[in-house]
Amino acid sequence: MFKRTDNWSELTWQQKRDLRFNKWISGEGIKFVDKEAEKNYQARATRLAQAAKMEIPDRVPCAVPTGWFPAMNAGITLKEAMYNPEKMKWAWLKFVDEYDSDTFDGTILFQAPVSDIMIDKTMKWPGHGLPDNSHSAYQYIEGEYMKADEYDIFMKDPFDFQLRYLLPRTTGIFEPFKDIPSFSSYQGLPQRLMAMSLDPKFQKFLKAIQDAGKQIPALRKADSETTQAAAAKGFPMFRGGLAIAPFDVFADNLRGTQGIFTDMFRQPDKIHEAMEFVLPKLLSGAISMADATDCPVVMMPLHKGDDAFMSDKQFETFYWPTFKRLLLEMIEEGLVPFPVAEGAYNRRLEYISDMPKSGVIWMFDQTDMANAKKTVGRVSCIAGNVPVSLAYTGSVEEMEAYCKKLIETCAPGGGYILSGGTTFDMAKPENLRIMMESAKKYGYYK
Amino acid sequence: MSGDYVNLLADLKEDEVLALTKKRLDAKEDPMKILEDSRKGMEVVGSRFAGGEYFLPELVFSGELLKQINELVKPHLKGAVTQKKIGKVVIGTVAGDIHDIGLNIVDFMLDVNGFEVTNLGVDVPIEKFIKAVKDTKTTILGLSGFLTPAFDAMKETVEALEKEGLRKNLKIMIGGGQMDDDVRKYAKADAYGKDAMAAVALSKKWIGAA
Numbered sequence: 001m002f003k004r005t006d007n008w009s010e011l012t013w014q015q016k017r018d019l020r021f022n023k024w025i026s027g028e029g030i031k032f033v034d035k036e037a038e039k040n041y042q043a044r045a046t047r048l049a050q051a052a053k054m055e056i057p058d059r060v061p062c063a064v065p066t067g068w069f070p071a072m073n074a075g076i077t078l079k080e081a082m083y084n085p086e087k088m089k090w091a092w093l094k095f096v097d098e099y100d101s102d103t104f105d106g107t108i109l110f111q112a113p114v115s116d117i118m119i120d121k122t123m124k125w126p127g128h129g130l131p132d133n134s135h136s137a138y139q140y141i142e143g144e145y146m147k148a149d150e151y152d153i154f155m156k157d158p159f160d161f162q163l164r165y166l167l168p169r170t171t172g173i174f175e176p177f178k179d180i181p182s183f184s185s186y187q188g189l190p191q192r193l194m195a196m197s198l199d200p201k202f203q204k205f206l207k208a209i210q211d212a213g214k215q216i217p218a219l220r221k222a223d224s225e226t227t228q229a230a231a232a233k234g235f236p237m238f239r240g241g242l243a244i245a246p247f248d249v250f251a252d253n254l255r256g257t258q259g260i261f262t263d264m265f266r267q268p269d270k271i272h273e274a275m276e277f278v279l280p281k282l283l284s285g286a287i288s289m290a291d292a293t294d295c296p297v298v299m300m301p302l303h304k305g306d307d308a309f310m311s312d313k314q315f316e317t318f319y320w321p322t323f324k325r326l327l328l329e330m331i332e333e334g335l336v337p338f339p340v341a342e343g344a345y346n347r348r349l350e351y352i353s354d355m356p357k358s359g360v361i362w363m364f365d366q367t368d369m370a371n372a373k374k375t376v377g378r379v380s381c382i383a384g385n386v387p388v389s390l391a392y393t394g395s396v397e398e399m400e401a402y403c404k405k406l407i408e409t410c411a412p413g414g415g416y417i418l419s420g421g422t423t424f425d426m427a428k429p430e431n432l433r434i435m436m437e438s439a440k441k442y443g444y445y446k
Numbered sequence: 447m448s449g450d451y452v453n454l455l456a457d458l459k460e461d462e463v464l465a466l467t468k469k470r471l472d473a474k475e476d477p478m479k480i481l482e483d484s485r486k487g488m489e490v491v492g493s494r495f496a497g498g499e500y501f502l503p504e505l506v507f508s509g510e511l512l513k514q515i516n517e518l519v520k521p522h523l524k525g526a527v528t529q530k531k532i533g534k535v536v537i538g539t540v541a542g543d544i545h546d547i548g549l550n551i552v553d554f555m556l557d558v559n560g561f562e563v564t565n566l567g568v569d570v571p572i573e574k575f576i577k578a579v580k581d582t583k584t585t586i587l588g589l590s591g592f593l594t595p596a597f598d599a600m601k602e603t604v605e606a607l608e609k610e611g612l613r614k615n616l617k618i619m620i621g622g623g624q625m626d627d628d629v630r631k632y633a634k635a636d637a638y639g640k641d642a643m644a645a646v647a648l649s650k651k652w653i654g655a656a
Contacts, residue, residue, distance in 0.1 A: 124544055129544075130542060130569075131542070134542050134595065135542065135594070135595035135598065136542050136543065136593055136594075136595040139543070139544045139545070139593070141544065142547075257502070257506070257547055258506055261502060261503035261506035261507060262506060262507055262510055264503045264507075265458065265460070265503070265507045266460075308501075308502070308641065309501065309502050310501050310502060310503060311499075311500075311501045311503075314501065314503060387624070387626060387628070388594050388624050389597065389624055389625070389626050389628040389629045389632075390628055392594060392597055392632075393597065393628045393629060393631070393632040394628055421624075422624060424594075425593070425594045425595075426594045426595070426597070
């Protein structure tokens with residue numbers, strides 16, 4: 001748990017960030033397997049932090065984006081990895097023993113046994129809408145989980161909105177809540193709860209919550225033991241928290257693509273008001289996650305603001321202003337926002353270059369990296385772009401050539417991390433290995 | 447009046463275009479003429495999208511307007527509406543993948559460019575593609591996918607069509623998310639299209655209209 005110094009408010013953002021980074025690099029609290037592992041952990045974390053700060057590390061760091069690959073590598077199905085925490089742990093640690101990387105990419109974030117009991121209606125996963133042997137882990141079902149006229153309900157009382165509007169639509173066991181009066185009163189709660197406990201509908205709900213809760217300890221244990229064991233073997237996790245852009249809160253989760261794009265014409269002011277409303281919540285969420293994990297890097301998957309989704313004008317009006325403020329406020333707290341620009345950001349490069357130098361790390365998917373280096377690369381560390389299609393279908397030679405070219409284009413002057421454009425849920429093992437080897441072969445700074 | 451109508455729809459003036467629809471219906475105008483104008487309006491939307499003036503929000507909203515226009519006009523129609531189409535295309539997101547944003551843009555753009563589109567939706571099993579190719583006798587198939595499992599699903603779909611003896615007269619294009627020319631080679635498709643405009647250009651080329 002990160003503790004702020006007494007003079008925290010007098011520090012510059014760079015000082016705050018260094019305190020956070022130093023704590024992370026130190027590996028304090030990790031029970032390293034040996035001295036060598038501790039040395040490797042600190043060398044990797046230092047390399048990543050230096051790249052993030054646009055200093056020149058010993059060599060280009062390489063973050064192999066492994067996603068669900070460890071399951072494929074260990075020969076277990078994704079369903080097994082999701083439902084059997086011990087098997088997941090075994091597969092992920094097997095991967096750690098077999099592959100080199102400057103990071104540990106983390107375990108799975110999806111709790112299938114819990115989602116089963118809760119009747120998650122927003123996801124499909126193997127055994128639940130997807131075949132048992134599916135190569136795809138879980139997929140999100142977009143929907144208008146918040147209706148067009150519910151922005152005000154959401155902003156007036158997010159708790160009430162969640163309980164009586166959102167959850168009954170997204171999570172089956174909460175369905176009975178759609179028919180009851182609001183709980184948001186200053187009195188009468190004990191009586192309401194007692195009456196509910198006698199109602200078979202809510203008894204079913206309470207039982208499901210309890211059953212789902214019983215699944216949590218085993219899942220959490222496997223997850224934290226895996227992450228701790230990877231760290232103990234010398235592999236730092238380069239992600240202390242997750243956040244998303246204010247626009248995507250609505251475009252991805254609440255209103256969906258169809259809903260938000262219609263709102264842009266019919267009620268643009270509501271979108272702006274609602275984005276202002278969620279901004280401080282996104283910020284405080286990011287800070288508490290980074291504090292808890294002792295890692296200042298906050299990953300931010302971005303979706304509906306890419307080149308194909310909206311025009312420059314729409315990006316500049318709807319997407320960028322609140323997102324930019326969120327980034328700036330995170331930086332001010334000493335956090336390191338790590339936006340993952342899925343799709344292409346070629347027309348966004350100029351906007352996103354308007355940031356304090358070394359404040360942000362940008363991960364790109366299909367963006368032109370030479371242009372990125374020339375623009376946003378002047379002020380921010382950049383990463384990514386190795387295509388998963390190449391990792392899965394290409395030859396080792398092609399993979400090496402791609403990584404070499406990326407390093408030659410992006411590494412000069414520092415501020416570059418070799419990584420994938422997206423996670424490599426599927427890849428040829430030799431292509432993952434050559435990625436790391438390329439960083440070692442071509443990535444040393446003289 | 448019909449020129450204004452086309453522009454109001456193309457400029458996405460919701461209130462105005464709906465008011466004018468009602469006015470034209472009240473004046474007992476031939477509903478087919480209104481539908482023809484709305485088709486022209488959507489064509490303009492399509493060409494503005496292709497030209498980089500419009501983006502996804504405009505496409506989505508124009509679709510929303512068209513839906514409302516159709517609802518207003520429908521009660522006044524006598525008999526079925528038939529439109530001359532320049533060619534057939536079957537599209538769908540391959541098995542195991544449930545993403546459809548890109549798929550629906552391709553559907554929209556092919557439709558406004560005069561193609562008869564059979565959209566099989568998402569997570570389409572191989573057999574369904576085979577049946578649709580047989581039933582429609584299409585010469586063009588578009589496979590959509592977003593995630594990595596689509597690589598293999600596309601490959602398996604193409605192989606199955608080959609096995610059925612349907613591949614010879616069929617052009618197959620792929621697109622979406624993490625698809626690219628490497629995946630095209632891997633899946634043995636004929637072309638990769640990076641966006642909906644590419645899907646239109648390829649389809650036109652393949653029917654000999656471009």
